Amino acid sequence: xxxxxxxxxxxxxxxxxxxxxxxxxxxxxxxxxxxxxxxxxxxxxxxxxxxxxxxxxxxxxxxxxxxxxxxxxxxxxxxxxxxxxxxxxxxxxxxxxxxxxxxxxxxxxxxxxxxxxxxxxxxxxxxxxxxxxxxxxxxxxxxxxxxxxxxxxxxxxxxxxxxxxxxxxxxxxxxxxxxxxxxxxxxxxxxxxxxxxxxxxxxxxxxxxxxxxxxxxxxxxxxxxxxxxxxxxxxxxxxxxxxxxxxxxxxxxxxxxxxxxxxxxxxxxxxxxxxxx
Amino acid sequence: xxxxxxxxxxxxxxxxxxxxxxxxxxxxxxxxxxxxxxxxxxxxxxxxxxxxxxxxxxxxxxxxxxxxxxxxxxxxxxxxxxxxxxxxxxxxxxxxxxxxxxxxxxxxxxxxxxxxxxxxxxxxxxxxxxxxxxxxxxxxxxxxxxxxxxxxxxxxxxxxxxxxxxxxxxxxxxxxxxxxxxxxxxxxxxxxxxxxxxxxxxxxxxxxxxxxxxxxxxxxxxxxxxxxxxxxxxxxxxxxxxxxxxxxxxxxxxxxxxxxxxxxxxxxxxxxxxxxx
Numbered sequence: 001x002x003x004x005x006x007x008x009x010x011x012x013x014x015x016x017x018x019x020x021x022x023x024x025x026x027x028x029x030x031x032x033x034x035x036x037x038x039x040x041x042x043x044x045x046x047x048x049x050x051x052x053x054x055x056x057x058x059x060x061x062x063x064x065x066x067x068x069x070x071x072x073x074x075x076x077x078x079x080x081x082x083x084x085x086x087x088x089x090x091x092x093x094x095x096x097x098x099x100x101x102x103x104x105x106x107x108x109x110x111x112x113x114x115x116x117x118x119x120x121x122x123x124x125x126x127x128x129x130x131x132x133x134x135x136x137x138x139x140x141x142x143x144x145x146x147x148x149x150x151x152x153x154x155x156x157x158x159x160x161x162x163x164x165x166x167x168x169x170x171x172x173x174x175x176x177x178x179x180x181x182x183x184x185x186x187x188x189x190x191x192x193x194x195x196x197x198x199x200x201x202x203x204x205x206x207x208x209x210x211x212x213x214x215x216x217x218x219x220x221x222x223x224x225x226x227x228x229x230x231x232x233x234x235x236x237x238x239x240x241x242x243x244x245x246x247x248x249x250x251x252x253x254x255x256x257x258x259x260x261x262x263x264x265x266x267x268x269x270x271x272x273x274x275x276x277x
Numbered sequence: 278x279x280x281x282x283x284x285x286x287x288x289x290x291x292x293x294x295x296x297x298x299x300x301x302x303x304x305x306x307x308x309x310x311x312x313x314x315x316x317x318x319x320x321x322x323x324x325x326x327x328x329x330x331x332x333x334x335x336x337x338x339x340x341x342x343x344x345x346x347x348x349x350x351x352x353x354x355x356x357x358x359x360x361x362x363x364x365x366x367x368x369x370x371x372x373x374x375x376x377x378x379x380x381x382x383x384x385x386x387x388x389x390x391x392x393x394x395x396x397x398x399x400x401x402x403x404x405x406x407x408x409x410x411x412x413x414x415x416x417x418x419x420x421x422x423x424x425x426x427x428x429x430x431x432x433x434x435x436x437x438x439x440x441x442x443x444x445x446x447x448x449x450x451x452x453x454x455x456x457x458x459x460x461x462x463x464x465x466x467x468x469x470x471x472x473x474x475x476x477x478x479x480x481x482x483x484x485x486x487x488x489x490x491x492x493x494x495x496x497x498x499x500x501x502x503x504x505x506x507x508x509x510x511x512x513x514x515x516x517x518x519x520x521x522x523x524x525x526x527x528x529x530x531x532x533x534x535x536x537x538x539x540x541x542x543x544x545x546x547x548x549x550x551x552x553x554x
Contacts, residue, residue, distance in 0.1 A: 008383065017541040019450065020304055023297045028375055031353065031387035043541045070382065076308065090382040098305050098369050105347065105367040106285065110308035126535060133442050140414075165410050168445055172536070173296065258403060259449070264294040264320045 009061050009069040010039040013054050013084055015046040015076055021094055025072045037070075051080045055087040062088040076112055125175070132171035132178075139179035140164055145196050148179055153270055154200055155180040156193075156244070157207035158236045159227075160217045162254035162262060166207065169259045170266065188239035193247055205270055206244040206251025207262065211237045213255045286338050286346040287316040290331050290361060292323040292353055298371055302349045314347075328357045332364040339365040353389055402452070409448035409455075416456035417441055422473050425456055430547055431477055432457040433470075433521070434484035435513045436504075437494045439531035439539060443484065446536045447543065465516035470524055482547055483521040483528025484539065488514045490532045 012018045012025055018041045029037050042054050062068045071089035075081040078096065085091045099110050138144050139151065141164065148154060153170070155163045155178060163180035170176045187194055197204060209217075211233040218228035226232055244251050252265045289295045289302055295318045306314050319331050339345045348366035352358040355373065362368045376387050415421050416428065418441065425431060430447070432440045432455060440457035447453045464471055474481060486494075488510040495505035503509055521528050529542045 016304075017537045019537050019541065020297065020300045024301055024371070027293075027297055027351070028372065028379065031376065031389065032379065032383055032385060033388050033390075034385055035383055041541075043545065068382075070379070074304070090378065092375050092378065094301070094375075095305065097374060098371075099308065101367065101369065102305065102309065102347070105345075106309055106312055108309060108311055111310050112308065113310075129536070130442060133445065137414075137417075137441065164414065165407060165449070168410065169449060172442070172446060172449065258294075259406070260294045260296050264296065264318075268320065 007036045007038050007065075008067060009065060010037050011054070011058055011061075011069055011071045011089065012039065012041040012074075013045050013051075013071060014041070014043055014074045015080070016043065016074070018043045018074065021072050021074045024094065025070075025092075029070075045075065045080070048080065048083070051075070051083045055084060058087040058089045078112065128175040129172065132175045133168065135177040136167045136171040136179070139177075140167065142179075142181040142194075142196075148196070148200055148203075150177060151179040151200070151203055152177045153205055153266065154178070154197065154203045155207055155266070156183055156197070156204055156240075156249065157251070158183055158209070158214065158233075158240045160214060160221070161207045161209040162259075163207055165259045166254075166262050166266065169263045173263070174267070176267075183236075183240045183243065185236065185239075188236070188243065191243070193243065201247070201249075204247075204249045205266055206240070206249045207254050208237060208241055208244075208251050209253060210255045284313045284315050285344060286342060287314050288331070288335055288338075288346055288348045288366065289316065289318040289351075290322050290328075290348060291318070291320055291351045292357070293320065293351070295320045295351065298349050298351045301371065302347075302369075306347075322352065322357070325357065325360070328352070328360045332361060335364040335366045355389065405452040406449065409452045410445065412454040413444045413448040413456070416454075417444065419456075419458040419471075419473075425473070425477055425480075427454060428456040428477070428480055429454045430482055430543065431455070431474065431480045432484055432543070433460055433474070433481055433517075433526065434528070435460055435486070435491065435510075435517045437491060437498070438484045438486040439536075440484055442536045443531075443539050443543065446540050450540070451544070453544075460513075460517045460520065462513065462516075465513070465520065468520070470520065478524070478526075481524075481526045482543055483517070483526045484531050485514060485518055485521075485528050486530060487532045 010025060012022045014021055022041050045051055045054050058069055058071060068089045070092065071087060072092045072094055073081055073084055074095045075084060076095055081093060081096055103110055153176065155167055157163055159182050167178040167180045170178045181194065181197060211230060214233040214237060215228055215230045222228050250269050254262050287302060289299045291298055299318050322328055322331050335346055335348060345366045347369065348364065349369045349371055350358055350361055351372045352361060353372055358370060358373055380387055430453065432444055434440055436459050444455040444457045447455045458471065458474060488507060491510040491514060492505055492507045499505050527546050531539050
């Protein structure tokens with residue numbers, strides 16, 4: 001355990017954006033709780049010259065810090081990957097490691113073409129993402145009720161329970177059109193769903209939250225307001241959950257979940273498991 | 278090349294959301310252009326029972342399709358990963374493959390704890406993300422000019438050049454506060470930046486786009502309007518680029534780039550390379 005509390009440099013080297021590799025490296029490295037990491041992403045490394053520059057950076061870092069940095073690579077081109085491997089670093093080949101067994105399993109060669117992962121900015125799949133983002137933005141917080149029939153999902157819940165980030169994430173990541181609609185004290189007094197939503201019952205999905213957490217979140221926005229009191233939050237959450245139960249709207253708690261976790265729960269529950277191929 | 282045009286099933290098995298593994302598998306599999314894939318994500322597989330259910334699904338699929346499916350695993354727990362490996366599939370261990378060399382390089386053991394990658398919904402890092410999303414939403418399209426001093430970046434460019442998705446992505450992925458502000462014909466007639474932006478020159482970054490592509494995008498929104506004509510788009514793009522050059526605002530083209538690629542370019546150019554650890 002000699003390396004404890006020593007910062008280790010991490011390079012993410014990619015011929016594309018490197019974002020997936022960065023997120024992946026973050027996930028793997030979070031397993032080493034005692035270590036500290038400083039991560040640098042080197043994107044668009046798509047020529048021999050750029051690989052050589054990356055190698056020089058890695059070597060300089062190894063010299064400056066006295067330790068070979070960790071190098072997560074998603075270089076698709078085997079020659080460029082081989083160049084990078086010669087740098088003074090711990091080479092972790094995210095791409096090459098899996099391409100060979102996949103070639104064997106599929107009985108075909110990979111194309112070794114660069115930067116195909118997010119699709120080009122003009123593909124139909126890409127246009128669908130942009131359209132979903134625009135839809136989710138314009139149907140945020142019940143601000144626009146036309147076109148709700150085109151929504152894939154309509155999230156409902158009390159103000160500040162996490163509807164907006166979840167809607168935008170689902171649109172951005174999965175091209176799913178997600179509207180969201182607040183449940184407010186008037187709805188609880190009336191004891192029914194907003195009339196606007198009645199025709200779309202099957203698309204509704206609820207988010208809930210612990211009142212204590214909701215009160216914290218609201219207090220950050222509007223300190224010392226009635227809206228942010230624990231009492232008001234308890235009332236709204238209890239009434240919203242009661243209404244969702246009466247109306248048979250499934251719901252999940254957002255309290256300790258990240259946007260990714262909430263979004264995954266929503267997809268699971270509404271059976272909209274996305275097939276991204 | 279016997280497998281050509283046969284669909285292969287892909288399972289993504291994770292004790293967390295599996296989103297990173299899904300994106301990664303998509304990226305690797307896009308190298309096999311002749312194959313078709315059907316992907317199913319099995320998230321939150323965090324107990325022996327759930328692994329056994331996953332194994333049963335994989336085995337059923339192998340039987341039904343007559344081919345062992347591809348299984349991308351990010352199970353952190355080695356016992357659970359071993360269970361999954363026994364399924365009738367091509368086992369690709371995203372996690373285990375890299376943990377061992379990392380343990381050796383770092384001279385420490387990994388914690389094998391589950392589901393740490395996105396942080397809990399209550400951590401400071403997570404709150405920063407939510408705050409950045411709220412900031413970017415409320416400062417979208419120049420709709421709210423107070424608090425621009427708190428922006429990390431202010432994107433400028435003509436209407437529909439990609440400012441909004443880029444702003445939201447940077448906020449969501451990197452907790453960066455990104456405002457965006459349209460450049461409109463009035464600005465071009467006046468020949469100067471909007472006065473509101475003058476104090477924030479150093480935070481400005483431009484997006485541009487080919488007029489032909491802009492005209493397409495605008496036509497989807499407002500068909501047959503003057504706003505969408507190629508002539509108008511040519512005028513606006515030329516004037517916006519002229520203004521950005523005069524004012525020394527760096528800019529990148531969004532024409533054939535994905536949101537991830539545009540965002541990465543912005544981070545590179547403004548020197549805001551994110552250190553996510």
